[in-house]
Amino acid sequence: MLARVADNLFWMGRYIERAEHMARYMNVNYFSSLDAPNSRSQTRDFVMRSILFMAGEPAADDAKLDEQAVLYRVGLDPEFPSSVRNSILYARENGHSARDLISTELYESINKFYHFAVEYPKGKFVKTGLFDFTTQVTEMTAVLRGKIRGTLLHDDIYAIIMMGVNMERAVQVTRMINAKYNDAKKSLGSYGDRFRNSYEWTTLLKCAESYDMMRRLYKKTPTSLTTLEFLILNPKCPRSVMNSLNQVYRHVLTLDPLRAKDKASTAFLVGKVRAEYEFKRIEDLEGDVQAFIDHILSELSAIGSQMEKEFFHY
Amino acid sequence: MAAKTKNIFTDYDRNPKLFDEIYNQQGKVTKVYRKLLKLYGKHSINDYYDLNSRAKASFYNQGITFRVYGDDKTNEKIFPFDLFPRIIGAEEWDHIEKGVIQRCKALNAFLWDLYHEQHILKEGIVPVDLITSSANYLDQMKGLDPPGGIYNHISGTDLIRHTDGHFYVLEDNIRCPSGVSYVLSNRTALKRALFGVFNHYNAHTVTNYAENLLDLLETVKPHGVDAPTTVVLTPGMYNSAFYEHSYLAKTMGVELVEGRDLFVENDFVYMKTIHGPEKVDVIYRRIDDLFMDPLEFRKDSALGVPGLFAAYRKGNVTIANAPGTGVADDKAVYTYMPEIIRYYLGEDPILRNVPTYHCSRPEELEYVLEHVRELVIKPVDEAGGYGISIGNTLSDAEVETVRNTVKEHPRKYVAQPIMSLSVHPTYIEETQSFEQRHVDLRTFTVLGPDREFVLKGGLTRVALRRGNLVVNSSQGGGSKDTWVLKKDDDHAG
């Protein structure tokens, strides 16, 4: 496979995943906040700030936020590189340049997805369309994942796309943790350790589509500790950082099985990071969550550059 | 609704001055179309409206589109697809196929000669200035032997049917002819929409194009290569024909590369893969000569590969079509095609050329001066439609001016009769009915050293605007699925 095309497919996977997480983050935060148990979590300003934080453009403390403007910027604004619409557009552009390698079915789905996003009416979106748009985005990304798994040969091409998907998932879940950690500090719970018991942990799990699974496993109201353990370290949770790293490792090995022992290879680096989390306890992290988040993000970014060097830039 | 009950062809407005592909002069249906018309008659015009909308959506979702230059990045258009197929009977096709093969072979021999001994110039059959003044003649190609001796591996021959009922060649495209992917997607779309109709005919498949193309490209691999690696070279995803490039790469199962994916080392070409460099042996390029290698041709070209021409010169890579083929599909060269065919093949041309009167020959000059109104007068050395006078659009004074200019510089002008394209019933969205529209036919030929392949189908392009003769996609043209019937097809209806 061409190095450039691999790069495009990798980013196609990343952008699909990015669109999904941003869309769900908007959806869950906006709608679950409406009946949140404390008034702070319910305020529109609080929710808008959280969405902007997640989108990588945190608002200044004294900024006055217009709800429709924020929703438009993060959802549909063609001028904002991190808008959901642009992630979909980039996913499609990347897929387009590699369309000879992916299945017609997958391409057709991405193309439909793209037409859906760029043609979505702005007026409808900011007034009544948020739920419809974000729900459709998350559903369409699920369809895309199905097409990726079900209509591509599970070879190099599949491995590259899945590396993109899982890398981005690890990054997005970590960024979501970061955003909700930030929110939880502001919107404390009403009993006991108020940070630990913030309602924001529940919202976080819903943003990662992991609330039900988590309840099933822990059978208790989520706290900071259990939520972070589940979303970072639990290898069985399909959205956890650990699970994503395992996936990346698996796929990078199919690309280059012989290089896993080579210390300069991506496979070696992913394996090393993976081993680090495999033997970590959540109690070790709790002291300084922020430092830990920064640490994961920098490790993920190191993996990304290593991949670029090894596979994409001959 | 009235539309529901009316027969779709009741209101078909037939202009008897035009050659209609499905109705003869007496208004009777042509043999090959009889069965089709019966089958189509079973549907109401509303059915066609629905089918048309669905076909459009399907093309759009599949991204079978072309980009319009100069517009916004997101501006993609579908190449309108018409629901009414064009049918060509076995016998008629046989004639076309033999004719285009003859032309392609003659063009290949002509190119070989132009880049080697130049006999045809020395004997004065084709004027030397016509060739040397052409920007498409590449001096760098002189004396080089392309692998297998093939220059125009892929040719697109444009044909029209004139009011006299005969096919004429309008143009030979032997640089990077495009459109073949539409032939295949049109067939798919038509079968999806009207498979019941398609099944009543025994038409040739068009899906064997890619495998024949790859097979023939591999027969012209560089010397000493066993299992060649072939690639399709595209200018990139913003090129208007990118869909076609990716389609061809995909159906041939080869990599679709851009210039930046390739590099040259020690006069061999490599592509950059995730596992390092991989040697490339055959390049089906869809970029123009002058953009191929910035070290040799246009140095501002960001699409090319530095050193590619040197690799080609050494015989380490095959480029299809060969660099420098453009010189032979010039408008001015076209007028010499009958002579070129006779010269190299010793045969009479099978397909007609639009007759050309060379004003340099006194008896032809006389004819031209007397018949200005029925002719198109063209300067020999101007490209791109400059200085053309169309006789039936001129005022008396203008006719006089043309006569005088031609008389003054007879060597500089040629003249051709005004040709009319045949018409074909075509579904028109605005009026929701079938109307006559002008059509042409582009055939696709692949030439190898030992055999050749003509795609049994071709692209029928339609001028969607009433009375318009221009069938280009950028000018609002559409296309039709084109059926070539097998010999044993019972189309008596």
Next chain:
Amino acid sequence: MAETYTIRYQAENTYEHPVIEATWQFLIVPEENETQTGVEIRFENSAGAPWELSTNGFGFAALRVRNRYALQQIRFEASFRLTKTPVNPFDFQGQPPPLFDPETLGELPFRIAFATFLKETPLTCLPKDAEAFCLQPGAGLLENLQALNTWVYQTLQYTPGVTHVGTTLKEILDMRKGVCQDFSHLFIGIARRYGVPARYVSGYLHQGRGFFGDAQMHAWAEAWLPGLGWVGFDPTNNLLAATDHIKVAHGRDYEDCAPIKGILFGPGSNESRHAVEVQSQQ
């Protein structure tokens, strides 16, 4: 008597922004021909990038360097040694010297054989109304071309810095100034106008004899004389090209002979400096 030449060529390119992937091609290697033999090549660059010897589209030796790592500056250094045997441009080998005869030059086989060097190019296209030297029919062709050589020499004033590689003959004739490329293009343009095949030559000129055009690569022209073959004219110095001229390549005009071509992608400007030194010993 044969002379041994040593030529040193240096180039240094500086880029505003780092260049990641770049290819350079140098058309600087002396041609191996009847009078130039035993060419030895040494070449190195400051980036340690691999180089190879290839050919350009007309078969002349081209040095090519491809670099894959970011750089903002690169130096190239080449040196060549060769043996040059003296050339006598007046050696007619017993044949009568040809006359300038438009009719013979206009014959079809002749025009076909030399078409490449008879056609106009953007850089050698003489304005239709340009007042320029006229060849005299009936007089010797060599004398005619020598007179043309002198005319170009006298018409233009050697002035570096006023023209560039894309300057047209019209501009040159308006300014009446230029460097060796411009002198050569003017000579070629006029020769071709009269049906005399003429080509652009790039090469080195032995320094230290006070000629114009040293310390850089030099350019002159070659014209075809029936019975004689290609003869070199150096209109910049009003000379016939002889022992002091070391030929590298020829082409239709400068475009075919550019000594250095760099293909790189990215924003920003670049700066380029060259130096040439030619030494001989008998």
